[in-house]
Amino acid sequence: MPGLVLSRLGQAVIVLLIMSLVIYGLIGLMPGDPIDLMISADPNLTAADAQRLKALYGLDRPLYERWLRWLGKALSGDFGYSRLYASPVTEVLGPALVNTLKLLGASLLLSLAIAVPAGVVAALKPYSVRDYAINLAAFAGISIPVFWLALMLIIVFAVTLGVLPAGGTGTPGAGGSWEDLKYLVLPVATLALASVGGHIRFIRGALLEVLAQDYIRTARAKGASPGRVVLKHALRNALIPVVTILALEFGTLFSGALITETVFAYPGMGKLIFDAIMGNDFNLALIALLLATLVTLTGNLLADLAYAWLDPRISYR
Amino acid sequence: MKRTASPGQIALERFIRHRLAVAALVVLSILALLALAAPLIERALGVDAGAVDLFNRFQGPSAAHPLGTDELGRDLLLRLLYGGRVSLLVGIVGACAAALIGAILGLVAGYFGGLCDSILMRLTDGILALPLLPLLIVLAAVDLDKLGLPPTLLHSEAVSLYRIIAIVALFGWPTVARLVRGATLSLREREFVLAASAVGAGPLRIIRAHILPNVASPLIIATTLAVGNIILLESVLSFLGLGIQPPLPSWGNMLSNAQELIWSVPALAFYPGLLIFMTVMAFNFIGDGLQNALDPRAEPDSRRGKPYG
Numbered sequence: 001m002p003g004l005v006l007s008r009l010g011q012a013v014i015v016l017l018i019m020s021l022v023i024y025g026l027i028g029l030m031p032g033d034p035i036d037l038m039i040s041a042d043p044n045l046t047a048a049d050a051q052r053l054k055a056l057y058g059l060d061r062p063l064y065e066r067w068l069r070w071l072g073k074a075l076s077g078d079f080g081y082s083r084l085y086a087s088p089v090t091e092v093l094g095p096a097l098v099n100t101l102k103l104l105g106a107s108l109l110l111s112l113a114i115a116v117p118a119g120v121v122a123a124l125k126p127y128s129v130r131d132y133a134i135n136l137a138a139f140a141g142i143s144i145p146v147f148w149l150a151l152m153l154i155i156v157f158a159v160t161l162g163v164l165p166a167g168g169t170g171t172p173g174a175g176g177s178w179e180d181l182k183y184l185v186l187p188v189a190t191l192a193l194a195s196v197g198g199h200i201r202f203i204r205g206a207l208l209e210v211l212a213q214d215y216i217r218t219a220r221a222k223g224a225s226p227g228r229v230v231l232k233h234a235l236r237n238a239l240i241p242v243v244t245i246l247a248l249e250f251g252t253l254f255s256g257a258l259i260t261e262t263v264f265a266y267p268g269m270g271k272l273i274f275d276a277i278m279g280n281d282f283n284l285a286l287i288a289l290l291l292a293t294l295v296t297l298t299g300n301l302l303a304d305l306a307y308a309w310l311d312p313r314i315s316y317r
Numbered sequence: 318m319k320r321t322a323s324p325g326q327i328a329l330e331r332f333i334r335h336r337l338a339v340a341a342l343v344v345l346s347i348l349a350l351l352a353l354a355a356p357l358i359e360r361a362l363g364v365d366a367g368a369v370d371l372f373n374r375f376q377g378p379s380a381a382h383p384l385g386t387d388e389l390g391r392d393l394l395l396r397l398l399y400g401g402r403v404s405l406l407v408g409i410v411g412a413c414a415a416a417l418i419g420a421i422l423g424l425v426a427g428y429f430g431g432l433c434d435s436i437l438m439r440l441t442d443g444i445l446a447l448p449l450l451p452l453l454i455v456l457a458a459v460d461l462d463k464l465g466l467p468p469t470l471l472h473s474e475a476v477s478l479y480r481i482i483a484i485v486a487l488f489g490w491p492t493v494a495r496l497v498r499g500a501t502l503s504l505r506e507r508e509f510v511l512a513a514s515a516v517g518a519g520p521l522r523i524i525r526a527h528i529l530p531n532v533a534s535p536l537i538i539a540t541t542l543a544v545g546n547i548i549l550l551e552s553v554l555s556f557l558g559l560g561i562q563p564p565l566p567s568w569g570n571m572l573s574n575a576q577e578l579i580w581s582v583p584a585l586a587f588y589p590g591l592l593i594f595m596t597v598m599a600f601n602f603i604g605d606g607l608q609n610a611l612d613p614r615a616e617p618d619s620r621r622g623k624p625y626g
Contacts, residue, residue, distance in 0.1 A: 143598035160339030
């Protein structure tokens with residue numbers, strides 16, 4: 001086990017290094033460059049000035065040299081300034097992280113609160129009408145475009161009924177906790193509805209597999225009640241793959257909530273990454289993307305570890 | 318001796334038994350036919366799909382405009398149909414390209430093994446572990462002028478179409494490659510492959526005649542499911558303003574205009590999303606149906622847990 005962790009950590013470091021080089025290169029290929037931005041901000045700059053600025057900031061050097069310089073600074077803890085927020089990158093990331101964690105935590109809980117009972121009900125009587133209906137709903141959840149779902153929820157709850165805000169976060173000091181919570185309801189509902197379909201199908205599949213095992217037949221033969229068989233014997237084992245899927249998903253969702261956050265103007269990591277990319281905020285985009293990669297890699301590692309820990313039959317090499 | 322049903326017939330029968338998949342196939346065919354017939358419908362209605370008519374913006378349904386008009390007075394139905402052509406094209410071409418790349422790499426890695434296998438597996442591991450959406454956004458935001466591509470390509474209207482297909486194919490192949498590689502790896506050791514190689518068949522012939530037909534089923538299923546995912550990805554990128562560029566319509570970029578008008582004309586946001594939803598769901602159902610039909614292990618009866626009560 002410690003060997004696995006070490007080798008995976010080593011791999012993660014290599015992936016991060018490669019990613020930082022790739023993203024660094026790609027960002028240079030995006031429209032606009034820092035000197036152009038300076039020229040557009042100051043009409044008195046001449047072409048010679050621009051050339052001198054390029055040399056001053058080392059922008060005339062080859063890509064790998066610039067990347068190495070950036071890497072050296074980043075490793076010493078200097079991530080640079082964010083152009084959009086006019087403050088150090090690290091200070092911008094903090095609040096966004098907290099907001100995204102709130103959003104993801106709440107939507108994950110909501111999704112599981114629906115998916116576990118629905119998956120159990122579907123698996124208890126496979127190929128029944130109930131199972132069919134739940135499956136249909138799950139397929140719908142998997143296929144729905146998240147941004148459209150968000151727009152429809154806005155139309156119903158903000159435009160037509162007018163009971164919930166269409167986006168943003170509460171104004172500081174505007175009222176009690178409900179005032180703040182109101183802004184979370186629609187984004188959380190959107191994310192939960194978007195992921196609940198996959199969760200239902202996963203739980204149903206895992207439970208069906210477990211219910212076909214010999215030890216379930218043994219439990220039934222011993223006279224255990226149907227409820228006890230399912231809840232005590234089957235569900236616990238079926239949830240093992242579910243836990244790992246959640247760890248995997250958390251990594252992807254960390255930046256994948258980008259669409260939901262953008263539609264609802266919710267100031268989390270996803271929206272931060274999107275705004276940074278679109279707003280030529282190179283320092284912020286680079287660090288935020290690397291952070292997202294790091295979280296995804298960590299999620300993958302945790303998924304493997306959880307799998308091995310929850311199911312002792314599995315051993316890695 | 319009594320003639321038994323061929324594998325193809327068995328698969329067809331199993332597919333037809335999956336009601337939702339059949340229904341999805343019918344819906345999808347109608348949608349695709351309508352999209353293909355868009356120019357004919359355009360002539361029948363007597364409206365130009367691209368014509369801007371600012372005095373007739375936000376019209377309700379009428380005989381000339383069955384679904385009304387959008388924020389520039391263009392016919393909504395025709396834009397939906399033309400957008401459907403784009404979305405379906407991106408989905409199908411993108412999925413096929415990803416399947417082709419993935420299949421070739423997977424077959425090579427699985428059959429020859431060794432160094433090329435481990436390099437490929439590290440590579441797919443790495444790609445699959447990346448945060449997909451933000452990276453796609455970076456790729457979609459890259460300024461093609463800085464890549465030094467030929468200007469004739471850069472300034473054609475369809476450049477956003479080619480770019481999005483390239484991007485989705487680039488990220489779609491690793492899943493297929495892993496799938497094909499896994500299947501190839503186990504097939505390589507089977508007796509019929511050993512026999513073929515013993516009678517002197519070369520690697521190319523073995524791969525083409527013995528391995529490819531056996532990985533075809535999972536490959537077809539994965540490609541079908543990928544079409545739905547790719548249509549979703551395309552619509553997301555177009556919605557964010559990074560995919561298909563107007564005036565070329567796609568369901569995604571129609572929604573991004575509609576979002577700004579959501580307070581005044583909520584109806585505009587409804588139809589494009591509904592069509593994405595229906596199309597993606599149809600591909601998912603068809604994929605599920607194909608899984609039941611082509612992959613015998615997925616047959617309902619063998620997977621069925623013993624129901625009680």
